[in-house]
Amino acid sequence: MSQTEPLSVGLTEAFIQLIANHTGLNIRERDQANLSEKIFTRMNELKILFPELYYQLLASSTIYSHLEWRKLVLLLTNIESYFFRDKEQFNLLRNCIIPEIIQCKQNYKTIRICSAGCSTGEEPYSLAILLKELIPDLDRWNLMILGVDINQEALKKAKRGIYTAWSLRSIEPQIMQQYFRLINNQYYLDKQIQQMVKFKYTNLVKDSFTQPYSEFRDIDLIICRNVFIYFEASAIAKVLDKFHDALQPFGYLITGHAELIEQNLSKFHTKVFPESLVYIKK
Ligand SMILES: C[S@@+](CC[C@H](N)C(=O)[O-])C[C@H]1O[C@@H](n2cnc3c(N)ncnc32)[C@H](O)[C@@H]1O
Numbered sequence: 001m002s003q004t005e006p007l008s009v010g011l012t013e014a015f016i017q018l019i020a021n022h023t024g025l026n027i028r029e030r031d032q033a034n035l036s037e038k039i040f041t042r043m044n045e046l047k048i049l050f051p052e053l054y055y056q057l058l059a060s061s062t063i064y065s066h067l068e069w070r071k072l073v074l075l076l077t078n079i080e081s082y083f084f085r086d087k088e089q090f091n092l093l094r095n096c097i098i099p100e101i102i103q104c105k106q107n108y109k110t111i112r113i114c115s116a117g118c119s120t121g122e123e124p125y126s127l128a129i130l131l132k133e134l135i136p137d138l139d140r141w142n143l144m145i146l147g148v149d150i151n152q153e154a155l156k157k158a159k160r161g162i163y164t165a166w167s168l169r170s171i172e173p174q175i176m177q178q179y180f181r182l183i184n185n186q187y188y189l190d191k192q193i194q195q196m197v198k199f200k201y202t203n204l205v206k207d208s209f210t211q212p213y214s215e216f217r218d219i220d221l222i223i224c225r226n227v228f229i230y231f232e233a234s235a236i237a238k239v240l241d242k243f244h245d246a247l248q249p250f251g252y253l254i255t256g257h258a259e260l261i262e263q264n265l266s267k268f269h270t271k272v273f274p275e276s277l278v279y280i281k282k
Contacts, residue, residue: 006036007036007039007051011051011052011055012032012035012036014055015027015035015039015051015055015058016032016035018055018058018059019035019076020232020234020235021205022058022069022203022205022206023069023073023076023077023150023203023205023206023235024204024205024230024231024232024235024236024238024239025076025077025230025231025232025235026230026231026232026235027076038072038075038076039051039054041075042054042068042071042072042075045071046068058072070152073150073151074151074152074153077150077151077154077230078230079119079120079149079151079154080119080226081118081119081120081121081122081123081167081226082122082166082167082168082169082170083122083125083126083163083167083168083170083171084126084170084171084172084175085122085123085126085170085225085226086225086256086257086276087170088275088276089225089254089275089276090126090130091275092273092275092276092278093127093130093254094130094133094134096273097221097252097254097278098130098131098134098221099134101220101221101252102134102135105220109140109141109142110141110142110143110144111131111141111142111143111144111220112143112144112146112218112219112220112221112248113127113131113143113144113145113146113219113220113221113222113223114145114146114147114148114216114219114221114222114223114246115127115145115146115147115148115223115224116148116202116204116222116223116224116227116239116243117148117149117150117204117224117225117226117227118147118148118149118154118155118158118199119149119151119154119158120154120157120158120163120167121147121154121155121157121158121159121161121197121199122163122167123147123223123225124145124146124147124158124197124199125158125161125189125193125194125197127145127223128145128193128196128197129175129179129193131143131145131196132192132193132196143196144198144215145196145197145198146197146198146199146200146215146216147197147198147199147200148199148200148201148202148204148216149199149201149202150201150202150203150204152201155199155200155201158197158199159199161188161189161193161194162186162187162188162189163180163186163187163189164185164186164187165185165187167187168180168187178190179193198215200215202216204224204227204239204242205235205238205239209242209245209246210245216242216246217246218246218248219246219247219248219251220247220248220251220252221251221252221253221254222243222246222247222251222252222253222254223253223254224239224243224253224254224255225254225255225256225259226256226259227255227256227259228255228256228259228260229256229259233262233263236259236260236263237263237264240260240263240265240267241267244267244268244281247281248281249281249282250280250281251280251281252278252279252280253268253278253279253280253281254276254278254279255279257276257277260279265279267281267282268280268281268282269282
């Protein structure tokens with residue numbers, strides 16, 4: 001089959017399965033035409049004439065396959081994000097969850113937070129701003145805020161810390177004034193906040209979190225929002241297990257609303273707040 005013909009039903013299904021296994025992403029029926037376009041875009045770039053050969057490249061476990069996944073993922077992922085997205089959940093974090101974590105950690109002065117599927121950084125930076133606001137003696141604390149994502153272009157943007165007004169559309173004016181500088185219509189994030197967050201390329205589905213020296217351990221709070229809505233149920237289950245292992249006992253997991261429907265949550269307590277459900281490692 002050449003690039004002038006559409007992908008066959010069988011091959012489309014094979015690509016969908018391969019993508020789900022590798023990234024967790026669930027390609028819906030209405031997005032299938034779009035998927036073939038993306039596959040042909042990558043084939044053109046690589047000068048591959050037959051989709052079967054492109055499939056073989058992705059399915060192989062070579063360095064070329066690894067590099068190609070990084071490129072294809074850029075076309076498959078939705079990286080929409082903005083500061084303080086879902087004000088209610090951020091109010092809950094500000095008023096209840098983060099103060100409770102700070103209180104528990106007064107002696108050790110160590111807090112470990114992960115934004116999983118952090119995209120261009122707005123979410124972990126919003127958490128850094130919250131911690132800065134809530135901890136007066138911040139210098140005496142050992143904080144880790146880790147943003148992880150599978151989209152390397154999003155991570156590059158996250159590390160730059162420069163945003164348009166669109167990313168700040170939900171931010172309070174006082175926070176905007178205090179933590180951003182406006183230069184040529186772009187908002188530059190305060191350097192101290194920037195330095196509080198570390199970013200790392202991670203595939204939540206494929207990567208192991210338990211390698212020696214992994215940063216993904218003893219986490220107090222994992223926030224993974226607007227990621228699972230794009231995932232297949234079995235991939236969500238797999239990632240939930242990894243989150244469970246990475247959390248401290250009684251560590252918190254926050255997802256987007258209704259993102260864990262039909263999941264087995266027996267390893268977590270579910271706590272109901274008016275603002276959101278929150279999951280706590282048993
Ligand atoms: C819509 S954004 C959500 C950003 C942020 N959490 C928020 O709520 O504003 C979804 C992010 O999940 C990332 N993602 C998708 N699949 C992933 C995977 N398997 N591993 C890590 N990140 C993934 C995408 O690259 C994207 O940046």
